[in-house]
Structures are given as C-alpha cells and as structure tokens.
Amino acid sequence: MARVSPALTAAVAVAVIALASTRSDAHKPVTSPYTFAEDVLPIVREKCGACHTAGGVAPMSLLTHAGAVPWGESIRAELMTGHMPPWQVDGPSWRFRNVRGLTARELDVLLTWTKGGTPPGKAGAAAALPVDNRWPLGAPDAVLPMPSSVTLPATAQDRIEELTLRTPFDRARLLRAVDLLPGTPAIVRSATISVRATAGPANAQDTLALWVPGDPPVPLAAGAGFLLPAGADLIVRIRYLKTWEYEHREMSDRSSVGLYFADEPAETVRALGLQRGTTVIGEPVRALAVYPDPALATAHVRAVATRPDGSREELIAFRPRPGWARRYWFAEPVALPRGTRIEVTGTPDAELLPPGALPQPPADLSTVRLTLDVVPWS
Amino acid sequence: MNRLCIRAVTGLLIVLLAVPPLSSLPIPGTVPEILEQLRTRDRQVRDLIRAGNFRAVWVPAFQAKDLAIALEPRAGHLAPRARESAEPAIQRVVRFAWLLDAFGDAGDRQQLEKAYAAFAAALAEVVTAFAGAQ
Numbered sequence: 001m002a003r004v005s006p007a008l009t010a011a012v013a014v015a016v017i018a019l020a021s022t023r024s025d026a027h028k029p030v031t032s033p034y035t036f037a038e039d040v041l042p043i044v045r046e047k048c049g050a051c052h053t054a055g056g057v058a059p060m061s062l063l064t065h066a067g068a069v070p071w072g073e074s075i076r077a078e079l080m081t082g083h084m085p086p087w088q089v090d091g092p093s094w095r096f097r098n099v100r101g102l103t104a105r106e107l108d109v110l111l112t113w114t115k116g117g118t119p120p121g122k123a124g125a126a127a128a129l130p131v132d133n134r135w136p137l138g139a140p141d142a143v144l145p146m147p148s149s150v151t152l153p154a155t156a157q158d159r160i161e162e163l164t165l166r167t168p169f170d171r172a173r174l175l176r177a178v179d180l181l182p183g184t185p186a187i188v189r190s191a192t193i194s195v196r197a198t199a200g201p202a203n204a205q206d207t208l209a210l211w212v213p214g215d216p217p218v219p220l221a222a223g224a225g226f227l228l229p230a231g232a233d234l235i236v237r238i239r240y241l242k243t244w245e246y247e248h249r250e251m252s253d254r255s256s257v258g259l260y261f262a263d264e265p266a267e268t269v270r271a272l273g274l275q276r277g278t279t280v281i282g283e284p285v286r287a288l289a290v291y292p293d294p295a296l297a298t299a300h301v302r303a304v305a306t307r308p309d310g311s312r313e314e315l316i317a318f319r320p321r322p323g324w325a326r327r328y329w330f331a332e333p334v335a336l337p338r339g340t341r342i343e344v345t346g347t348p349d350a351e352l353l354p355p356g357a358l359p360q361p362p363a364d365l366s367t368v369r370l371t372l373d374v375v376p377w378s
Numbered sequence: 379m380n381r382l383c384i385r386a387v388t389g390l391l392i393v394l395l396a397v398p399p400l401s402s403l404p405i406p407g408t409v410p411e412i413l414e415q416l417r418t419r420d421r422q423v424r425d426l427i428r429a430g431n432f433r434a435v436w437v438p439a440f441q442a443k444d445l446a447i448a449l450e451p452r453a454g455h456l457a458p459r460a461r462e463s464a465e466p467a468i469q470r471v472v473r474f475a476w477l478l479d480a481f482g483d484a485g486d487r488q489q490l491e492k493a494y495a496a497f498a499a500a501l502a503e504v505v506t507a508f509a510g511a512q
Contacts, residue, residue, distance in 0.1 A: 080473060080480065091466055092461065092465045093465075102469070103450060103469070104447050104450050104465075104468040104469045104471070104472045107469060107472050107473065111476050354481065354484075
C-alpha cells in the first residue's frame with residue numbers, strides 16, 4: 001500500500017475545510033464587516049438615541065455595545081418589520097421637516113451587524129450617555145409646570161393622567177410651538193397638549209402638541225400661530241409607562257409645558273378634519289402639517305389631494321404605529337385651492353412577520369381619520 | 379508525486395480563497411449595468427423559490443440589495459418624481475431582501491412568496507425610476 005505523506009494529508013485536509021466553509025453550504029458568513037463602534041453607534045446615536053439611552057423611555061440603551069448586543073434579535077425583527085424607527089413614511093422622508101428614517105444603507109448596516117456576530121469594533125465599550133432632557137428649542141417664553149407630581153405606585157405599570165393647567169395671560173396669544181419637558185423621562189411615554197377652547201374662530205386648532213419622545217417640536221414659520229385664548233385652560237394628557245427596568249418601583253413625574261410665542265400679527269392655525277373617503281376644500285388653504293387620530297394604528301393610510309386644475313399630490317402615505325401619534329410637518333406648505341378634493345384611504349396593514357417579531361394589534365379602520373393644520377391662503 | 383499533489387492542492391486553495399463570499403459581488407460602474415444585474419437577481423430569486431431551494435434565496439436577494447444600495451447615492455440626481463419613488467423603493471428592497479433571508483431559513487414558502495412579491499415590486503420601482511433617467 002502506498003504511503004501518504006503527512007504534508008499531503010494536511011494540505012488535503014485544509015483544502016476540504018476551505019471548500020466546506022466557502023462553497024458547499026450556501027449560507028451566510030457570520031462575520032459582519034460592520035462594527036458597533038465604527039458603523040452602528042453613529043447611526044443609533046442619531047436615529048435612536050433620544051429614547052434608547054440610559055434613563056430614556058425605551059426598555060434598553062443601544063448606545064453601548066454591551067447594552068445593544070443582548071437585543072440583537074429584537075432589533076433585527078423590529079427593523080425587518082418596519083416597526084422601528086416608529087415614524088417612517090412610505091414616501092421619501094425629505095418631503096417632511098421632521099421625518100428621520102433610516103437610509104437603505106443604514107438599515108442594511110444595522111441588520112448585517114445584528115446578524116453577523118455583533119462585533120464591538122476598535123473603540124470598545126463607550127460610556128453610557130444620559131438622556132438629554134432639555135428644551136430642544138431653547139428656553140420657552142413661558143413654562144407651566146404640572147400642578148403636582150404624578151406617582152405611579154409600585155403595582156402600576158401604565159397609566160393615563162389628564163391634568164388641567166390654567167394659563168396666566170390676560171390677552172389671547174399666538175404660539176409658534178408648544179412642548180413638554182418630562183420630569184422623569186424614563187416613564188413619560190407620550191402626551192397630548194390641547195387648549196380648552198372658550199373663544200376664537202371656528203375650527204381654530206385646539207391640539208397644540210402631540211408629544212412623543214425623540215420627536216423634537218417643529219416651530220411654525222413666521223406668519224402662523226396656534227391660538228391660545230386669554231385665560232384658557234390647557235389640557236395635558238400624559239401616558240405613563242414603566243419599562244421592565246422600573247417594574248415594581250414607585251415612580252413619580254412632574255413634567256412642564258413650554259410655550260413659545262409667535263410674532264404677531266399672524267394667521268391662526270385651523271384644523272381641517274379628513275375622514276376616510278373624499279373631502280372637498282371649501283376655502284383656499286395652505287396645509288402645514290398632518291397628523292393621525294391617536295387611536296389609528298396598523299393600517300396603511302394614504303391621503304392624496306387633487307386640485308381643480310387636475311394636479312395631484314400625495315400628502316402622506318404611512319403606517320401609523322400605536323402610541324406614536326405625532327405631527328408630520330410638510331417641508332413646504334402645500335397649497336390647496338378651493339375645490340381641491342382630498343381622498344383618504346385606509347387598508348389593513350398586511351405585515352410580514354419574521355420569526356421573533358411581535359404582531360401589531362389588528363387595524364380598526366373606523367379610526368382612519370387625519371387632521372390637517374391649515375392657514376388661509378389668498 | 380507528493381510534491382506535485384501539494385502544488386495542486388495549494389493552487390486550488392489559492393483559487394478558493396480568492397473567490398469572494400457568495401453573497402458579495404463587484405458593483406458595476408454604470409447605472410444600466412446595475413439595473414441589468416438587478417433584473418437578473420430578481421429572476422434568480424423567483425426561480426429559487428419556484429424550485430423550492432429556499433435556503434439559497436438569500437444569495438441573489440442580498441446581491442440585489444447591495445446593488446440597490448449602490449444606487450442610493452445616485453438617487454439625488456434623479457428628477458423629483460423619480461427620486462420620490464426611488465428612495466423608498468431602495469429601502470424596501472433592503473428590507474424585503476432580509477425578510478427573504480429570514481423566511482428562507484425558516485423554509486416558509488407562503489411567507490417567502492409574499493416577501494418576494496413585495497421585493498420584486500420594489501425592484502421594479504427602482505429600475506423604472508433609474509431607467510427613465512438614462
């Protein structure tokens with residue numbers, strides 16, 4: 001029997017291993033070319049860091065390698081389903097002033113990293129950044145703190161609290177922005193700030209702010225303002241939610257509302273409600289923003305304007321997520337002449353759920369309602 | 379004889395190690411070439427699903443997403459209407475490529491076919507948006 005040299009045996013063995021690892025199993029390599037420090041952190045810091053940070057409202061920080069790695073599977077499922085980031089629109093994000101979705105490349109970097117071994121990169125473990133709890137627009141012209149603290153006992157996980165704030169102004173004011181500063185950011189999940197209308201023009205917009213974490217307020221451009229009648233009450237409806245980190249702990253919050261005055265004179269922003277179906281514009285207006293009914297979720301919603309001259313413009317196409325109702329500010333005001341027809345459609349969102357993804361609640365198409373913020377257009 | 383065998387195996391190893399991973403491919407330099415490659419990957423994904431070769435679907439799907447991502451920086455040069463459809467369509471190509479990978483691993487034909495329908499529609503939007511600009 002011929003003798004086979006050890007060198008040949010070793011060479012053949014290496015070749016077999018190389019063959020097996022590169023060609024015979026047509027499946028993915030397990031090493032991501034992207035690392036946390038160099039590739040992932042810059043993306044999540046910009047696009048996710050407002051919530052996913054130490055002390056933030058999200059159930060985990062993604063700003064450290066150690067914090068992000070255990071959630072790799074969840075991150076991948078949320079990204080593949082399009083559940084996160086929570087306010088992506090179907091059209092291009094640049095049509096809105098405040099939509100910061102992931103680019104295709106950013107999405108791929110995150111998915112590749114979560115699937116490919118979550119390598120840390122050279123910078124290693126970065127220090128955890130605390131939540132940035134400041135007024136994004138700078139110091140407000142007036143700050144109205146909640147009348148008292150709200151306490152969630154250790155046994156409570158979730159609560160909606162409605163508080164009334166009396167405003168101290170003896171004349172009507174116009175506001176360019178309204179914001180909320182959480183007292184305890186980790187449990188303030190969303191808020192609606194509205195004005196209890198006692199006077200003013202019909203259809204004056206009474207929903208001053210739809211606050212969700214990570215969505216800084218967008219000030220109205222000069223020439224427009226939300227009306228705050230003299231002595232009006234503000235209704236602040238806050239949803240509190242504890243994440244797993246704070247379960248069985250008593251938590252308190254005392255948030256504040258910030259008001260930013262508009263330069264006057266300015267047009268009063270009005271609300272134009274849109275139901276599913278067709279709405280005809282009675283007076284010429286410019287639309288500044290659009291927002292969904294807070295109960296609207298898990299439906300694919302589209303609003304298209306057809307002007308009398310036949311020109312068509314998609315106002316928005318999106319999939320509102322439960323708990324993430326907010327305003328979508330148009331990059332440029334949308335002119336809607338008298339006689340413009342706006343068609344709103346809503347269809348159940350047929351999701352494709354990869355293994356490990358959580359389904360959304362079923363769609364209730366009766367809640368397919370949108371509101372446009374408009375000002376007169378002459 | 380042994381020396382000859384060692385040389386042959388060494389040569390084979392060099393060739394093997396020089397072959398890039400199956401999922402990556404050189405990105406062509408021109409948009410028409412990229413679009414042609416996208417059409418090819420689309421057909422390959424469809425054929426693999428039809429053949430029941432689910433675990434291999436990820437290869438052309440990932441190649442298509444890499445090609446689509448290569449187009450993303452060029453979308454800014456498109457006419458506004460084409461850009462409006464191209465950018466979200468590229469994002470969908472990426473998302474559905476990853477879903478094809480996940481459903482392929484799970485061997486779920488029904489979900490694969492749904493994901494492929496969305497993937498193919500997004501690819502068609504990308505091709506239409508960029509083909510019109512040529």
